[in-house]
Amino acid sequence: MNKVQEIPILIENLVSFAYPELQQSSISISWGKTSSYAQIQWNRSKDNISIKISNDVKIWHEAGIIGLISHELSHPTQKGRVLSEFKTDNDVISRGLGPYLAIERLFAGKYIDHRIINGRDRYLGYRSIRNQLTNLETQQLDTLLSRIQLAPAKPHIPIWQSHDTVIINDEHRSNITIEGHQFLLPNNVHDPDIKLVERNNITLIYADDILVGEYPVKDV
Numbered sequence: 237m238n239k240v241q242e243i244p245i246l247i248e249n250l251v252s253f254a255y256p257e258l259q260q261s262s263i264s265i266s267w268g269k270t271s272s273y274a275q276i277q278w279n280r281s282k283d284n285i286s287i288k289i290s291n292d293v294k295i296w297h298e299a300g301i302i303g304l305i306s307h308e309l310s311h312p313t314q315k316g317r318v319l320s321e322f323k324t325d326n327d328v329i330s331r332g333l334g335p336y337l338a339i340e341r342l343f344a345g346k347y348i349d350h351r352i353i354n355g356r357d358r359y360l361g362y363r364s365i366r367n368q369l370t371n372l373e374t375q376q377l378d379t380l381l382s383r384i385q386l387a388p389a390k391p392h393i394p395i396w397q398s399h400d401t402v403i404i405n406d407e408h409r410s411n412i413t414i415e416g417h418q419f420l421l422p423n424n425v426h427d428p429d430i431k432l433v434e435r436n437n438i439t440l441i442y443a444d445d446i447l448v449g450e451y452p453v454k455d456v
């Protein structure tokens with residue numbers, strides 16, 4: 237069995253060990269061309285959750301993929317209407333999956349925190365995740381790093397690629413959150429292909445080729 241075929245089993249294990257509240261949800265996974273590393277969507281009742289992972293992630297080590305999927309699974313477990321990447325990352329760490337999240341951030345090029353929406357939210361970088369780990373988790377992380385032969389280092393050029401996209405489907409209208417920016421999707425658009433286009437330091441968001449919003453490319 238290859239890495240991609242193993243993912244559904246991996247999710248099943250993650251849910252039963254770390255996400256008991258998602259045990260009643262049906263979680264589907266697919267791979268494809270996406271504008272961020274992962275795109276997750278669910279309906280308000282959370283009985284259907286689907287995660288689409290970018291084909292680019294296929295080359296990552298399995299530990300990094302576990303970290304990415306953990307971040308995605310932590311999204312629907314969060315309370316409140318305002319989505320916070322910071323709280324989502326901390327949720328992953330509190331479930332004991334911090335070592336995998338740290339590895340994921342190395343693959344995603346986030347050695348230091350990635351601030352979004354003018355610093356009102358952030359993705360944790362490798363360094364601050366590591367600082368929050370217990371001694372045992374730090375040992376686990378170091379074991380993983382040596383197994384993968386990955387040397388943590390600050391990239392010379394930071395990667396500003398969007399990390400993940402969240403779509404919440406309501407009965408009538410769905411909304412999308414990307415890099416902390418939330419937009420309504422057009423009526424009857426529920427499972428769109430999302431495209432991000434950068435032009436004059438502005439990121440334009442298209443859902444099924446319909447422009448739904450824009451935000452500054454680098455809003456730190």
Ligand SMILES: [Zn+2]
Nearest residue numbers: 307321324400
């Ligand atoms: Zn996220």
